[in-house]
Amino acid sequence: xxxxxxxxxxxxxxxxxxxxxxxxxxxxxxxxxxxxxxxxxxxxxxxxxxxxxxxxxxxxxxxxxxxxxxxxxxxxxxxxxxxxxxxxxxxxxxxxxxxxxxxxxxxxxxxxxxxxxxxxxxxxxxxxxxxxxxxxxxxxxxxxxxxxxxxxxxxxxxxxxxxxxxxxxxxx
Numbered sequence: 813x814x815x816x817x818x819x820x821x822x823x824x825x826x827x828x829x830x831x832x833x834x835x836x837x838x839x840x841x842x843x844x845x846x847x848x849x850x851x852x853x854x855x856x857x858x859x860x861x862x863x864x865x866x867x868x869x870x871x872x873x874x875x876x877x878x879x880x881x882x883x884x885x886x887x888x889x890x891x892x893x894x895x896x897x898x899x900x901x902x903x904x905x906x907x908x909x910x911x912x913x914x915x916x917x918x919x920x921x922x923x924x925x926x927x928x929x930x931x932x933x934x935x936x937x938x939x940x941x942x943x944x945x946x947x948x949x950x951x952x953x954x955x956x957x958x959x960x961x962x963x964x965x966x967x968x969x970x971x972x973x974x975x976x977x978x979x980x981x982x983x984x
Contacts, residue, residue, distance in 0.1 A: 841861065841958055842858060846858045856983065859943075859945070867937065869935045879922045892908050936959065954979040956975045
């Protein structure tokens with residue numbers, strides 16, 4: 813009888829915790845997505861926004877995310893370097909080459925740190941969200957993933973902006 817009561821108490825506590833967290837998180841993430849959409853077009857709005865899943869991310873997966881985002885930034889700097897070379901901009905070439913050289917070394921250490929990362933240490937959360945964007949009579953449905961560090965920092969801002977732009981383009 814005591815075991816049954818303990819299991820019921822644990823299940824009820826888990827259900828209460830699960831129902832309170834996403835609503836607060838959902839409103840914060842909807843506000844963030846809406847502010848990103850307003851930068852594109854102030855007449856477009858996010859009609860509905862729902863957090864579909866929230867998963868804890870361990871340190872190893874967090875390092876993989878950091879590594880992936882850093883590689884994307886490195887590729888962007890390499891593109892800038894290639895553009896500067898086609899325009900023969902000596903100052904820009906020197907600056908971007910220095911950035912590429914520095915970032916390449918950092919990538920190696922970031923990639924190496926993935927192997928030694930603690931799988932039990934909580935790095936942050938991943939929130940998978942579903943939303944609907946509307947402008948006048950047109951609407952589009954889409955999904956988005958937020959990667960949020962334990963400190964509360966959203967680490968995939970650039971990627972989120974491109975998701976919102978993709979959703980907005982569906983309205984045209």
